[in-house]
Every structure is written in structure tokens, then in C-alpha cells.
Amino acid sequence: MLDIYYAASPNGMKLPLFLEEVAEQGAPLAHRLIPVKLSAGEQFRPEFLAISPNNKIPAIVDHAPVDGGAPLSIFESAAILQYLAEKSGKLLAPDPRTRIETLQWLTWQVAGLGPMAGQSGWFRVHSQQRDDYAIDRYVRETHRLYGVLDRHLAGREFIAGDAYSIADIACWPWIYSHAGHGQSLEDFPDIARWFEAIRQRPATQRAFAHYVDPYARVRHPAIEEQVA
The missing domain is CATH 1.20.1050.10 (Glutathione S-transferase Yfyf (Class Pi); Chain A, domain 2)
Structure with a gap:
């Protein structure tokens, strides 16, 4: 299960777009979308900073990471997209x-x-x-x-x-x-x-x-x- 921390912004919408696309291609990733209310300052809460130290969305926590270890938190949209592409085997060519x-x-x-x-x-x-x-x-x-x-x-x-x-x-x-x-x-x-x-x-x-x-x-x- 993936916890997806996002907001309705261009950066935030990358992950819903990715998740819908891989589901369309037959490789759905179980996830929960967790809105972060930026106008309320939720990005500065200690529990969010523990996941995303730069206080930015999106960020994720993978409770079933590819290495089988403890939950893995990732921030920065490029790193998240690459990680999820590799996890799903979609949207990043192997060649x-x-x-x-x-x-x-x-x-x-x-x-x-x-x-x-x-x-x-x-x-x-x-x-x-x-x-x-x-x-x-x-x-x-x-x-x-x-x-x-x-x-x-x-x-x-x-x-x-x-x-x-x-x-x-x-x-x-x-x-x-x-x-x-x-x-x-x-x-x-x-x-x-x-x-x-x-x-x-x-x-x-x-x-x-x-x-x-x-x-x-x-x-x-x-x-x-x-x-x-």
C-alpha cells in the first residue's frame, strides 16, 4: 500500500495521473490519496516533515517497498515517479x-x-x-x-x-x-x-x-x- 501525499497543483497531480495510467495499463498500485492542505500549513507539520523534509508535495510512503523492508518514504516528484515506474514496470523503458x-x-x-x-x-x-x-x-x-x-x-x-x-x-x-x-x-x-x-x-x-x-x-x- 502506498500513501500518496498530494495537493491539487501541477506537481501534486503528477501522482494521480501516474496512478490512473498504470491502472489503465493493467498494473494498478494499491494506494491511498492523502490531501495536504497547503493553505492551512499542513506541509509544515512535524509528521509531514518526517516524510518530506523540504515541506513540499508530493511525497509518498511505500508500506510494501521493493526491497521487502520497512516502510520507505520518498519526496521530490522526479524521484517518486522513477521509483513508481520501476516498481510497476510501466512508463520507463528498459532500453x-x-x-x-x-x-x-x-x-x-x-x-x-x-x-x-x-x-x-x-x-x-x-x-x-x-x-x-x-x-x-x-x-x-x-x-x-x-x-x-x-x-x-x-x-x-x-x-x-x-x-x-x-x-x-x-x-x-x-x-x-x-x-x-x-x-x-x-x-x-x-x-x-x-x-x-x-x-x-x-x-x-x-x-x-x-x-x-x-x-x-x-x-x-x-x-x-x-x-x-
Whole structure:
């Protein structure tokens, strides 16, 4: 049994998306979804910090780890996705070239796309004060990163080639919030094609059935005028 600590955010939704997909592929992982109320500060509680010392979601506790030992706690979404892919035997190819391509794009998401898009969304949507410099900086860098992914997807069905993988699962929830990040998928036709194909998957439909995009509301309406 897996305890899945998450919240309805792009990072948090990676795990419900993964779990629905492996169930769809015939390798379900028994789990409990445990919401963490970030607005109430539950991520700072000692019992949560014992699992996720960086006070971030998602985090998991595997009560039946692959080594058969004591319960194993894991934090950081990339590490969790790799662990669960290896545990289930799904969404991470065994051949070394495809595997490393998957892992490098997984790393790209957590090191680049997520942080930059998150800052774009924060300053455009959640910040109490308008900061034009920060908005311009992060929206432009997010635009550049979208361009990197768009060029990579040209001629590819998925990020790591022909097979859907944890790289797609890591990136897709962030692209879901593209409007809040100041991006239009009309500028990125290959991302748009890839995004829609994943949106139509039954597992995606189930995972995101009740999801509310946390970046959907723009606090400063005039921001729309300055986004390139």
C-alpha cells in the first residue's frame, strides 16, 4: 500500500495521473490519496516533515517497498515517479537510450519548466503586488522553455519517442496551466498536438475530472496587455 501525499497543483497531480495510467495499463498500485492542505500549513507539520523534509508535495510512503523492508518514504516528484515506474514496470523503458532520454526530460521539467512556470504563475496570479520586472522575466523564460519542448516534440508522439512515459506525466500538468503562465499553445503547435493527445487519454480524464487550475485567475488584468 502506498500513501500518496498530494495537493491539487501541477506537481501534486503528477501522482494521480501516474496512478490512473498504470491502472489503465493493467498494473494498478494499491494506494491511498492523502490531501495536504497547503493553505492551512499542513506541509509544515512535524509528521509531514518526517516524510518530506523540504515541506513540499508530493511525497509518498511505500508500506510494501521493493526491497521487502520497512516502510520507505520518498519526496521530490522526479524521484517518486522513477521509483513508481520501476516498481510497476510501466512508463520507463528498459532500453538504456530511451530510459536516459526519459530521465533527462524528467529532470528538465523539475529543474526548468516547473520552477519557471511556477514563478510566472505566482507573479501573474497569486502575488499581492504587481511586479512588472518579475512578470517579464519569468514569462519570457517560460516562453523559451515551451519553445525547447515544442522543438523537441516535432516528429515525435511523446517526449521520449513513441512511448508515453513519466517524462510526459511530469510535464503535462504544468502545460495544463499554460494560460496562467502567460503562454498560448497557438505559438507551440507540437506542444498543442501532444497536449491534446494526452488530455484525451482515459487515465488523464479520470485524474483531472475535478481538478481546478490554480493559475486560472489573473490578479492583475493589465498583465494581459504586456505578455509577449
